[in-house]
Amino acid sequence: MAKAGIVYAGSEQGLFIVSDPGGTGRWRQRAHTLQGQPVLAIAALHALSLLVLIKHTGLLQSSDGGQTWQPLRSSEDGAAIAADVPQGAPLIASNSLMIQLAGEPDVLLACDGTSLVRSDSQGRHWHTVLWHELLQGHISVVVPSTYHPDGAWAGTDAGQLLRSDDRGRQWQQVVAGLPPLYSLAVVRLA
Secondary structure (H helix, E strand, C coil): CCCCEEEEEEECCEEEEEEEHHHCCCCEEEEEECCCCCEEEEEECCCCCEEEEECCCEEEEECCCCCCCEECCCHHHHHHHHHCCCCCCCCCCCCECEEEECCCCCEEEEECCCEEEEECCCCCCCEEEEEHHHCCCCEEEEEECCCCCCCEEEEECCCCEEEECCCCCCCEEEECCCCCEEEEEEEECC
């Protein structure tokens, strides 16, 4: 039986949960939680265990896939964490605009906002694989898939969610119409 993929997408308007039940390739928005709270960063510890950083609130934890939340750090601690990071910058290492996909060969994906480039030569040579003509808005986050070594995901400031299953060579839109995306975590439900 195929396993469900889950994407946790953080935005100014909360956390959106997009899933592919049964691994059929039919991605759809499943839930919207933490409504009205800016989710700056996400770490998926397991498929249903999440940490999120909420602007001006601090760290929250969920052990049930985002249905319920418990505070981990106070708003003062959260503000201290966020104070050192520029507005809109990723706060957890897996959410960045440059990632490495391990394997043979290692692949680097980097983004300047308007295009995504790929290198399989340890950064000596780069090729544009996703550019502004194919995008709605600017790329705001790029993350590797935690369940597939060849997978990568990108989000835009126009609420577009994109996926690559071939180490960043080709990209397809999974969902559009979300609020601007700040952070992503991609997991597989066991």
